[in-house]
Amino acid sequence: MITTTTTAADDFKEVIKTVTESTLKLWKDNASRKEELPTPQIVFDLKGKVAGQYNHKTKQIRVNLSIAMANSKEYLENTLPHEIAHYIVKNSVKFTHKHKPHGRAWKYVMNVLGCEPTVTHSYACSPSRKHTYYEYQCTRCFNTSQFTKIVLMRMVKGSQYTCKCGELINYKNMLK
Numbered sequence: 001m002i003t004t005t006t007t008a009a010d011d012f013k014e015v016i017k018t019v020t021e022s023t024l025k026l027w028k029d030n031a032s033r034k035e036e037l038p039t040p041q042i043v044f045d046l047k048g049k050v051a052g053q054y055n056h057k058t059k060q061i062r063v064n065l066s067i068a069m070a071n072s073k074e075y076l077e078n079t080l081p082h083e084i085a086h087y088i089v090k091n092s093v094k095f096t097h098k099h100k101p102h103g104r105a106w107k108y109v110m111n112v113l114g115c116e117p118t119v120t121h122s123y124a125c126s127p128s129r130k131h132t133y134y135e136y137q138c139t140r141c142f143n144t145s146q147f148t149k150i151v152l153m154r155m156v157k158g159s160q161y162t163c164k165c166g167e168l169i170n171y172k173n174m175l176k
Contacts, residue, residue, distance in 0.1 A: 012069050017042060019076050020061070023084045023113060030112050031094065040087050049125040052079045054086035061087060071123045079121055085109040141165040 021039050028034060046053060046064035052075075053062040061083045068075045089095050089105045099105040102119050110117035133146045143163055147155075155161065161169045 009065060009069065012065070012072065013042075013044060015072075015076070016063060016068065016080060019080055020084060023081055024088075026113060027084075027088055027092075027109070031092075035093060037088065037091055040084075051075065051121045051123060052083045054083045054090070056086070056090045059087070059091070067121075067123050067125060071121075074121075074123075078115060078118065081110065081113050081115045082118070085113060085115075085117075136169055138163040138165060138167050138169070140167040145169075 017039075020042060024037050024039060028036060040054075041058075041060045042063060043060050044063050044065045046062050047066075048064070049067075051064050051067045051071075054060075055062060061080075063080075063083075068079070071079075085106050086101065088109045089099055095105045102117070107117040131148045131150075133148060134152050135144055135146055137144045141163060143165065145163070147161075151159075151161070155169070163169055
């Protein structure tokens with residue numbers, strides 16, 4: 001006998017899919033045109049401080065599952081409808097010409113969905129990665145600066161950075 005166990009994350013993914021379907025039904029029932037929009041694909045691949053994102057090229061709603069689970073009520077009431085509103089504006093026949101991402105059409109959809117049209121979230125987020133900093137001391141003015149490994153690797157590949165005094169920063173002068 002094969003048994004499967006679901007995790008809290010799996011359960012919450014299902015909740016997000018269900019809320020997405022019910023939000024689209026709410027749009028259909030309350031919009032002036034009674035069009036049926038297919039449920040968009042939902043992917044749970046966002047990291048860092050971005051809570052959600054709609055990609056109009058792939059027609060996917062991207063979700064940061066860790067932020068969503070940590071702020072479940074507010075996420076389901078605000079952030080998810082925010083992304084669904086982007087999906088509706090891009091895919092509904094009601095909106096036939098190009099619209100600004102948070103313009104009048106998007107605000108209209110948010111209002112029809114019964115949501116406050118806010119653009120950013122205020123969730124407490126921790127950085128997705130920890131940076132190692134490298135210190136540089138200018139050979140001309142002796143000013144010190146800190147750079148991440150990302151910037152250091154760009155320097156190795158040929159990108160050039162200058163000190164405030166105008167001296168070219170050389171990655172060989174970096175100290176760990």
